[in-house]
Each structure stands twice: as structure tokens, then as C-alpha cells.
Amino acid sequence: STDSVIDTQKHDCDPAFVRLRNPCTDAASLYMLSSGDVELFEVKAFEEDFHSWFVGQTVQRDGRLLFVTPMDPLYLILPCLIKSGIEGKFQPVDQVVMDEEFPACSRLLSCSRSLASLHHVAEEKEVGTLKFHRYSQEKTMNWLKKKVERTVITLKKRNICVGQGVKSTTYVRVKPQSDYQEEDYLRYAHGLISEYISEDLSKALLRHLELPELTSPKETEPPSKKRKLSDKPVEAGEDYTKFNSADFVRKPSKKMTAAQKSLAKVDKTGMKPMSSFFSPKVKAEK
């Protein structure tokens, strides 16, 4: 298939993990660019404490599972457009889509649909053979709204529990609960999409969706299953802590109550942005 991240036909250019600025956190996250930068993928790790793999006749201490899923490069291009759009001028995108800290940023324009889809978030002007773009908040809101709508369809189709306050990082499916309101779906989808955009955009999108801001966002009530999981005796040994890339997981500090521990554990479960994956390993590993 042509969209494959790994195109076995083209041996000359391999896909690669690259670091790019995460539009939500503004910090580095791991992404993948396919052969020839044709497609962008996001990389998320599923991990739980105390897991390892057996692979064939080997053991792998690191029990993480990475999900490499296709991603719309527009999410990463958008912050560049917004930044440049402050001046309100039409500009050539190749002068805008760049980031000194993250050189791979300019490669985003090579993605097959980047240029073709810029009109979703920017006004376009053609002068001769040259194209110029200017960020449009209005267009962006409409584009994001469509994303939300599409996500809602998938959420319903997959029967995903969209109870209040559930975030994608801890999303948990509870058996058939068909009495969710449309608003629950919208909020959940908004929450998911908010992980790909800045906080400002997220708030603007909420208004655009005509969803009132929740004054006190309720904490996720960790379902019983999750609690059960955290009943496991926690014996985080010294070595374990050292092994993990330090900033990857929030480790519970030594002196925590059982309740704190279980909460911390629940928080860690699920999909994590790959900000520090493949970062230089901590010395202790050797």
C-alpha cells in the first residue's frame, strides 16, 4: 500500500523518528516521517509499570508498546502559521514553517497533503507561480470543528466511554452506557483534539463548539478496574527508577499514601507522548 510507513520498495530512504515541537505542550515529542517525508506519524507509548516482553526466545526489559499512527501535519504546521500570522501578512510557507530548535520542522512541507490542505487553516493568494498564505482563525475553527465531528462518529462507533473528565491519556471503556449526551461526546472529542493544539486554540474551539467552559473540571473517577490494577504491591526498586528515562514517567515519590499511589498509577496508565523516548539513556543502564 502506498501509504505505508515502511515502503519496502524504496530501500534508499528509510523512515525515521524525529523530534518536533509538540503543538500542545510546546516541548519536544517524537514523531516519525515515512520514506521521503511523504507522511507524518505520531508516536505514543502504551506503558504500565512493571512490564516486560518476551519476544521469541528473548526477554526485553522495557515493556513499552509504541503506537505509530498517521497524523495530519497541519497540526504541526499550524503553530508556525499562527506565529507568523501575528503580523497579518501573506507569506511564503517555506519561510514560515521552520523551527530553529527543531530542524526537521521544514520537512513537514514535503508531506503529501501539507500544501494541498493549507487552505483549511489559511487564506491563500497566488502571485504568478508563487503562493502566499496567511493564518485564518475562522477557517481553523471550522477545520477543527470538522475534526471534532469526525471524532464523535468514531467514538460512538467504538463504544468508547466518554464519561465526564475522561482524557485520552486515561481513557477507559465501561460496558455499554448508551445514555451519553451529545455534549459528552463533543467534550471528549474536544479533549482529544486539544492534545494536538495550543491551549488558546483549545479554548477558542470550545467557544466555537458553543460548549461552556467547565468552571471546575472534575477529576476522572478511576473506574474500579483501574483501582484494582493499582492494588498491586509497588516495589519500585532503585534500579528500576534509574533505568527509565528520567522525564518520561512521573514516578511516585517514596512516601506516598496508598491512595496517592493508586492515583499516580492510574494517571500513568495509557498513552504517553513520546517526548523522551530514545533520548540518551541514563548512565546507570550499563
Place this chain on the structure above:
Amino acid sequence: MSCNTSVIRVQASSVEQTQRVPVHLMPCEIEHNGTARVSQYLTATTKDCKHEKTVSFRGRGLRGQEISCPQGYTGLVLKEINKLGSDQEDRTVRVSSVFDKLTYWNLETPPNSDDTVVMAMDWPELAEAVSLFFSFQSSHNVCYAVS
């Protein structure tokens, strides 16, 4: 921040020839990377019951099940290729094995659809909905990978 400029290349040319291997996600951290007599100990003593598999590891009772990779996805096991004497920032990983399904094990708890790893398998579809182009059908053969 020099590490932001580093690239990790995935040497993918060998995926098709790569051997498919049984893969188990264990509910414990095993402080070791290297060989393990998995087939002699784990596979040989695993029992297939109606809705679950059972086995024990280090004297603990485990209950698990086999799950498939999300549709359209292939599991890849990536291994870093160590280039001795090279202090280049860029690194290379190769695909060391491939899997279409995995067996995950719970400590004592029977496997069910609310297990986090089962739910995680929903992620690709959700991610695609959230972040994909409107007109884009998921015909990918994307990997997810064990590091």
C-alpha cells in the same frame, strides 16, 4: 538542545523477510535483556482454557489472552544497531522481528475487555479519527513497535 536535531533511522528494508515470533507482554519487570528459554518454560506449560490461557511465572499465577494487532497494523520489534566507535548523533534501529498478535498476561486477574492493553488497541482508530485528513482512508500498514 542538540538531541532535538538527532534522527533515528528505521532500517525497514527487511520487514518482509523478518521472522514472525510469538510475543508475550508480561505483568512484571524482568531486569534482563537477552536470551530466555521461553518456549521450553512458558509455552510448554501454558494451558489453553475456554476464555483464557493460564501459566505460572516465577511461582505466580498468570492469566492471559491472545489479542490481535489493530487492523491494518503490524507489530515490529525494533533493535538499535550499535555503531562502535561512531559518536554520530544519528542512530539507526532495525526491525528484528514482526508480530500480528500478542499474548498479554495479567497477574491472577482473568483477562477482559477492560484491560488497559486491550483498550490501547483502540488507539489507532481513535488517533486516525482525531488527526487524519478528511478524505483519507486507512489503508496503512503502519507499525507499532516494541523498543
Place this chain on the structure above:
Amino acid sequence: MELGPFETDNAVNCRLTSQIPDVCQTEDCCLGIDEAGRGPVLGPMVYGICFCPISKKDKLKELKVADSKTLTETERENLFEKLDGAKSYIGWALQILSPNTISTSMLQRTKYNLNSLSHDTAIGLVQYALDRGVQLKEVFVDTVGPADRYEDKLSKLFPGIKVTVRPKADSLFPIVSAASICAKVARDCAVKGWNFAEDLGEVDTNYGSGYPNDPKTKAWLLKYLDPVFGYPQFVRFSWSTAQTLMDSKGVTVHW
């Protein structure tokens, strides 16, 4: 002794039973309970009950049953044949606790210690006899832990039955000696003919008594230590001997 079903699957517990003699369902009976293989780090622990009408106690003595520990293996086997042959008035039942069950129970998240496991097994066997219509009036038990408390516990559970829990009951009461012989023969048989479920090829069976201080057992434990998996299911992982060896020579595992 035929261990039948246990040989097919020695990872789980197994109950072996004799026929219930008709006379045991009509006459008042006594029942003895003893165990074999509590201490060893290898193989199953076997619980045995033996029962007969109180009126046949003297006949039982004539069989010259004695504490199984004072007998040779052959003597025990012969005595078991005699006991099993006295089908008209002696019945027995055995509960084989597989080493895998012992490990997984003791290492369970909600700990299940060996004493509780023993008590529950003994209680289960008495209940089995009652369920099969054995007219139990007296039960004699070789002690597990503090005798008084165990005696109280059993008396409360089985009202109407006179329960006697004693240290060394197997040398005091022939019906307990008989139970002890049944248990010990089964335990030896299980260890001797152990079928390794693991794919280990030819396994050295020179594992000695199975007691942690037996040099042969120690040597075997060193020889069969796998750094990742530890041991085959034949070994009780919950024994400190096994754990110490895994800690020092195996890979560390965090749960």
C-alpha cells in the same frame, strides 16, 4: 500406587480416593488425617485421610501400621497395599497439592499461607468423607501449628464429631498412621515419577529427599536454575531456599 490424573496434569491439585466401604456408611467411624511432604522445596504436598468403623480399630492394629517415618519405603508401599486391600472396612482419600499450587497460593497477592492451605485441605477431606455418607464420630489429626486452636476450629466446623489434634498423632493413633502411610506413598510416587511439563529434555532425577538441607537437593537446585524462569513447576518458588538462589543467581523480577 497409581496417581492417574495427577500424572496427566501435575500443575494442579488432584484428589485420589478409594471406594467407600459399605460398613463405613452404617457404623460409627474414626478418621485419621496426616500429611506428607510439608517441608521439602520440591514436589507436591500430600494430605491423606484414612477411615474405618470404630469397631475395627483392633483389626487395623493387626495390619501393624506405624508412623510412616519409621518405615522404609518398601515397608510403606507394602502397608499401603494391605490398607488398600482391606476394602471391606478401610477407606482412604488423598489430596495432592501440586508444587505449582503451593507456589501460586503462597505468592498470591492476597497471601495464602501454608497453614491455611493445610487446614483447608484437611477440612475439605473430612467434608468429602461426610458427603460420601461416612458416619464420622472421631477424627484424629496430626498437628499443624498450635494444636488447641486447630482442635477448636475443627470441632466448631464439625459439630458432633470428637476431634483430637495432637503432635505426633501418627505414632499415637493407628488410623493416623494409616493416613500417613497413604500420604507418604503418594508423595514418594509423585516425586519419583515427576513428569516435567517444561521442555527440558532428560532431567536428572537425583534430587535427594527434597529437603532444603539435603546436599543432593541443593546441588539439583543449582543445576536446574534458569536465570529468567527460575525453576520448573516441580520446585516450590515460595520456599526461601528457592528464592535465595533465584535472587543471587537469577535475573531480578519486580511485580
